[in-house]
Amino acid sequence: MAKAEYTVVGTSTPRMGGVERVIGAGIYGIDLMLHESLHGGILRSQYAHAKVISIDTSEAKAIPGVHAVVTAADAPDVRYGRTYIDRYMLAKHKVRYLGDPVAAVAAESPEIVKRALKKIKVVYEPLPVIVDPEETMKPEAPTLHEDMPLPKNLPADAKVKNVCSYTPVHVGDPDKAMAEADVIVDEVYETQMIHPQYLEPRIAAARVEPDGRITVWANAQAPFSVRTDVARLLGIPLNKVRVLSTELGGGFGGKASGITSGAAIEPICALLAVKAKRPVMIVLDKAEETISTTIRSGAKMYIKTGVKKDGTIVARKGRVIYDAGAYSGFGAMAGARCTQMLGGWYLMPNVHIDGYVVYTNKQVCGPVRGPGGPQAAFAVESHMDSIAAKLGMDPVEFRLKNTPKPGDKIIGVAKLSDVSLGETIRTAAEKIGWGKVKLAKNQGMGIATGSWIESAGPGGGAMVKVNEDGSVTVHIGKIDMGTAPRFGIPLIAAEELGIPVSDVTVVNVDTDASPWDAGTVGSRAMLVSGTATRLAAIDARNQLFKLAAAQLEASPDDLEIKDKQIRVKGTPSKSIPLATVATAAHNVIGEVIGHGYCDNKALEAQQKANGSSQPFTAHACIVEVNPDTGNVKILKYVAVHDIGFPIHPASVEGQIEGATAMSIGQALCEQVVFDNNGRTMNPSFVDYLMPTINMMPRIETTLIHGYPGAGPYGSKGAGEIGCVPPLAAIANAIYNATGVRIRKLPLSPENVLRGLREAKH
Amino acid sequence: MNLAINLTVNGKSVSATAEPSTSLLDFLRDTLNYKGTKLCCNTGECGACTIIFDGKPINSCVALAADANGAEITTIEGLADGDKLHPVQQAFIDTGAVQCGYCTPGYIMSVKVLLDRTTKPTAEDIEEAVSGNICRCTGYTKILDAINLAADRMAGGS
Numbered sequence: 001m002a003k004a005e006y007t008v009v010g011t012s013t014p015r016m017g018g019v020e021r022v023i024g025a026g027i028y029g030i031d032l033m034l035h036e037s038l039h040g041g042i043l044r045s046q047y048a049h050a051k052v053i054s055i056d057t058s059e060a061k062a063i064p065g066v067h068a069v070v071t072a073a074d075a076p077d078v079r080y081g082r083t084y085i086d087r088y089m090l091a092k093h094k095v096r097y098l099g100d101p102v103a104a105v106a107a108e109s110p111e112i113v114k115r116a117l118k119k120i121k122v123v124y125e126p127l128p129v130i131v132d133p134e135e136t137m138k139p140e141a142p143t144l145h146e147d148m149p150l151p152k153n154l155p156a157d158a159k160v161k162n163v164c165s166y167t168p169v170h171v172g173d174p175d176k177a178m179a180e181a182d183v184i185v186d187e188v189y190e191t192q193m194i195h196p197q198y199l200e201p202r203i204a205a206a207r208v209e210p211d212g213r214i215t216v217w218a219n220a221q222a223p224f225s226v227r228t229d230v231a232r233l234l235g236i237p238l239n240k241v242r243v244l245s246t247e248l249g250g251g252f253g254g255k256a257s258g259i260t261s262g263a264a265i266e267p268i269c270a271l272l273a274v275k276a277k278r279p280v281m282i283v284l285d286k287a288e289e290t291i292s293t294t295i296r297s298g299a300k301m302y303i304k305t306g307v308k309k310d311g312t313i314v315a316r317k318g319r320v321i322y323d324a325g326a327y328s329g330f331g332a333m334a335g336a337r338c339t340q341m342l343g344g345w346y347l348m349p350n351v352h353i354d355g356y357v358v359y360t361n362k363q364v365c366g367p368v369r370g371p372g373g374p375q376a377a378f379a380v381e382s383h384m385d386s387i388a389a390k391l392g393m394d395p396v397e398f399r400l401k402n403t404p405k406p407g408d409k410i411i412g413v414a415k416l417s418d419v420s421l422g423e424t425i426r427t428a429a430e431k432i433g434w435g436k437v438k439l440a441k442n443q444g445m446g447i448a449t450g451s452w453i454e455s456a457g458p459g460g461g462a463m464v465k466v467n468e469d470g471s472v473t474v475h476i477g478k479i480d481m482g483t484a485p486r487f488g489i490p491l492i493a494a495e496e497l498g499i500p501v502s503d504v505t506v507v508n509v510d511t512d513a514s515p516w517d518a519g520t521v522g523s524r525a526m527l528v529s530g531t532a533t534r535l536a537a538i539d540a541r542n543q544l545f546k547l548a549a550a551q552l553e554a555s556p557d558d559l560e561i562k563d564k565q566i567r568v569k570g571t572p573s574k575s576i577p578l579a580t581v582a583t584a585a586h587n588v589i590g591e592v593i594g595h596g597y598c599d600n601k602a603l604e605a606q607q608k609a610n611g612s613s614q615p616f617t618a619h620a621c622i623v624e625v626n627p628d629t630g631n632v633k634i635l636k637y638v639a640v641h642d643i644g645f646p647i648h649p650a651s652v653e654g655q656i657e658g659a660t661a662m663s664i665g666q667a668l669c670e671q672v673v674f675d676n677n678g679r680t681m682n683p684s685f686v687d688y689l690m691p692t693i694n695m696m697p698r699i700e701t702t703l704i705h706g707y708p709g710a711g712p713y714g715s716k717g718a719g720e721i722g723c724v725p726p727l728a729a730i731a732n733a734i735y736n737a738t739g740v741r742i743r744k745l746p747l748s749p750e751n752v753l754r755g756l757r758e759a760k761h
Numbered sequence: 762m763n764l765a766i767n768l769t770v771n772g773k774s775v776s777a778t779a780e781p782s783t784s785l786l787d788f789l790r791d792t793l794n795y796k797g798t799k800l801c802c803n804t805g806e807c808g809a810c811t812i813i814f815d816g817k818p819i820n821s822c823v824a825l826a827a828d829a830n831g832a833e834i835t836t837i838e839g840l841a842d843g844d845k846l847h848p849v850q851q852a853f854i855d856t857g858a859v860q861c862g863y864c865t866p867g868y869i870m871s872v873k874v875l876l877d878r879t880t881k882p883t884a885e886d887i888e889e890a891v892s893g894n895i896c897r898c899t900g901y902t903k904i905l906d907a908i909n910l911a912a913d914r915m916a917g918g919s
Contacts, residue, residue, distance in 0.1 A: 012857060014854050014855060014857075015854070015857070015859060017862070018853075018854040018859050018862075019846070019854065020862075021859045021862030021865050022837075022846060022850040022851075022853050022854055022859060022862070022865055022866075022869060023797065023837065023838065023840070023841055023846070023850065024795075024796070024797015024798065024799075024836065024837030024838050024866040025796075025797065026796030026797070028799075028863065030799070030800055031796040196897075197897060198861070198863075198897055199799070199801045199807060199809055199861075199863040199864055199895065199896075199897055200799070200801070200861070200863045201800065201801065247862075248861060249799070249861050249862070249863030250861040250863055250897050250898060251861075252897065283800075285803065286801065286802045286803065286804075481860075481861045482859075482860025482861040482862070482898050483860075650856075650857035650903070651857065653857070653902075653903070654857050654860055654898070654899055654903055657899060657900035657901075657902045657903065658860065658897070658898045658899050658900045659900075660900055661897075661899070661900030661901065662897070662900075664900075684802065684804050684806075685801075685802035685804055685806035685807055685895075686802075686804050686806055690895055690897070691901075692892050692893070692894075692895060693887075693888055693891050693892055693894075693901045693904070693905075694888050694892045696900060696901045696902075698902055698905065699900050699902045701902075
């Protein structure tokens with residue numbers, strides 16, 4: 001897209017909030033210190049599946065220093081959930097995974113908390129445990145939720161159980177098209193459970209105020225969702241609950257799904273504070289966090305594609321089994337997205353894919369960075385290479401052959417206004433040296449593409465308050481975790497109001513004062529809060545012009561604002577300081593407050609009429625596989641993206657690099673390992689391997705001149721899409737190096753070596 | 762039983778008591794109120810709690826407060842000179858290496874020790890110095906930029 005003329009938008013101005021982060025200021029949830037605060041702790045289930053027969057808290061309550069012990073009996077009989085309301089904050093009749101909260105304690109010290117938790121006597125009746133997402137669907141599997149009905153849209157002939165969501169993606173006549181295909185490739189792919197492992201432990205703190213209201217502090221990505229469920233579960237109105245967001249030490253979707261993310265740590269903490277009549281703070285231990293909070297689910301994906309000899313894809317059939325874990329959590333949405341994306345983002349005239357989201361006795365699915373996307377893309381983009389190999393076609397050429405054009409539709413998008421997929425593929429191929437670089441023995445090159453369809457979602461607002469000195473305070477409902485709220489969004493307010501970025505403050509979320517918002521989720525921070533901030537700043541500017549017009553003896557339409565001055569266009573000498581106008585507002589309207597919204601329905605209508613421009617990406621890499629150890633080393637990695645206009649290029653690159661690194665971690669080493677009893681074998685950082693600097697290549701990011709997206713200034717969401725291609729890009733490079741196709745993640749030395757050995761026999 | 766611990770933190774002599782089992786991290790954060798040193802894994806794996814202990818970078822979560830008696834400790838709070846940030850701190854901001862910022866204090870401490878030793882670190886030097894510091898946000902690319910920028914600035918004496 002053409003370079004636009006802006007002053008600060010489009011520059012990589014240092015992030016707001018950078019200084020406090022490098023000097024170690026105590027800004028995070030974990031740094032909170034409430035006067036007279038008690039320590040809280042949670043007793044978690046010792047079984048992955050059991051009936052709760054009785055809970056005796058008398059001994060725990062008798063310990064000196066214990067101020068409250070709570071169980072389900074202390075809370076209203078109300079359940080929570082996102083799509084299916086299937087979960088109590090504290091286990092009532094059953095426990096369904098090993099992290100399930102059963103009781104909680106508030107006491108004077110962490111040691112007393114630990115002692116009291118041990119003294120709570122829970123009698124369980126163990127039930128059969130099911131951890132395999134395919135087995136759980138069979139009639140003989142144990143029933144996890146006796147009172148939850150099967151999804152209403154399930155096909156009549158589907159003989160399944162433990163299903164909490166079903167997504168059909170049915171287009172055209174795939175059976176007929178498949179019968180006419182020249183080549184059919186049929187494969188099964190499987191991805192593992194990973195934990196987002198943000199570094200800051202999850203916290204919750206709660207205090208009952210003198211007026212009876214409850215203040216909750218949370219390091220949550222969606223503070224308003226937390227407020228909703230704290231109020232619901234405690235049975236109090238929303239105006240009696242105030243959620244204050246602390247700074248977040250990472251989230252990646254792991255803190256994004258309201259109270260679901262932290263297995264209700266916030267309402268449990270609030271309940272303790274009510275019972276103890278003292279402030280309470282809970283800090284999760286990292287190992288406790290791994291077993292109890294939301295994860296990226298594993299998926300099993302059957303994928304079968306029919307193609308013509310010339311490489312034209314004619315049909316796809318598939319089946320997704322998406323593991324929601326013990327409760328539905330974010331499973332319905334993530335599973336639906338995975339199912340849609342298994343259809344790919346290429347031309348696909350005939351599709352029949354069924355997506356099942358199922359209950360098992362494991363950690364609960366959360367919206368972890370690109371929920372459903374990396375899983376589907378691992379299957380789709382590995383499969384593309386398998387098809388290319390069977391056709392004897394070059395993988396790049398095969399992809400380009402099936403790339404949509406403007407006006408085409410892809411699954412999830414009715415009409416594309418433009419398509420940069422081909423450009424990203426060609427650019428990635430060029431940057432990696434596709435077909436040019438001479439690879440040594442055991443080296444291979446792989447490419448994979450991705451998209452992250454921007455579609456309907458919640459709207460959101462912004463307020464821009466103009467202070468009397470001309471500086472502004474921006475209120476949005478999204479929190480900063482290294483994303484748009486304090487990188488790109490301050491630039492927008494500065495741009496539209498002609499002030500330096502340093503004169504802009506974006507305040508953290510306070511549900512009493514901030515506009516409602518669905519949270520920093522879904523690559524939507526810039527789209528929603530950026531759009532709203534831009535419109536709010538323009539609204540504020542218009543109000544300022546109206547106030548200044550009389551003094552400048554000009555029409556408001558003839559005014560402009562630059563360098564903190566409001567002036568008559570073309571007559572710079574006729575000007576008045578912004579501060580003067582903002583101060584004068586005190587005697588007229590009080591304060592200039594600009595309002596703006598991201599209107600989701602309007603956006604939808606616009607996209608329906610004109611089509612939409614989606615973000616596309618292609619990643620390519622060179623790997624070296626050690627044939628003796630199975631170790632995979634990434635020698636070069638390029639990430640090519642169209643994210644429209646980058647409002648803060650360094651931040652966009654940072655999002656892409658971070659998302660890519662997370663998926664490189666999932667590709668090569670990360671996994672939550674569990675046994676048949678549902679017990680996590682590697683809960684702590686000692687055993688949960690994550691990428692360190694030693695195993696990471698330098699990620700070479702290229703932002704192509706793409707097409708304007710739906711966001712402000714033509715931007716597109718950048719937070720998640722980088723997670724989509726890496727799994728397959730690396731798997732394809734391993735295939736290119738060894739001739740071995742590994743269809744089950746991770747591509748760890750153990751699994752690669754097994755693949756190499758099986759290929760020999 | 763409480764132990765008396767006398768140590769120097771960021772150039773200041775400090776005396777306090779701690780249980781024998783108290784980690785140095787908890788002692789710094791909860792007793793002495795140096796909240797800049799971050800708590801994460803508590804198993805010495807992530808580096809978020811890195812401090813400089815008698816000139817060496819250590820994970821304070823797996824050190825005992827008792828072992829710090831007589832030690833000279835630098836935490837992230839001790840790096841800036843008033844409002845003037847240390848070159849490593851400034852470089853992290855300038856390169857966009859600070860996303861959520863939670864690993865940043867520990868990272869900066871590890872890098873400071875490296876660059877105090879040499880302002881011309883090799884790739885291997887850098888890898889060795891910060892391989893114990895996990896960052897989940899950046900993919901390390903911009904952190905490497907920050908280390909190189911800080912090294913250049915420190916070599917140039919600016």
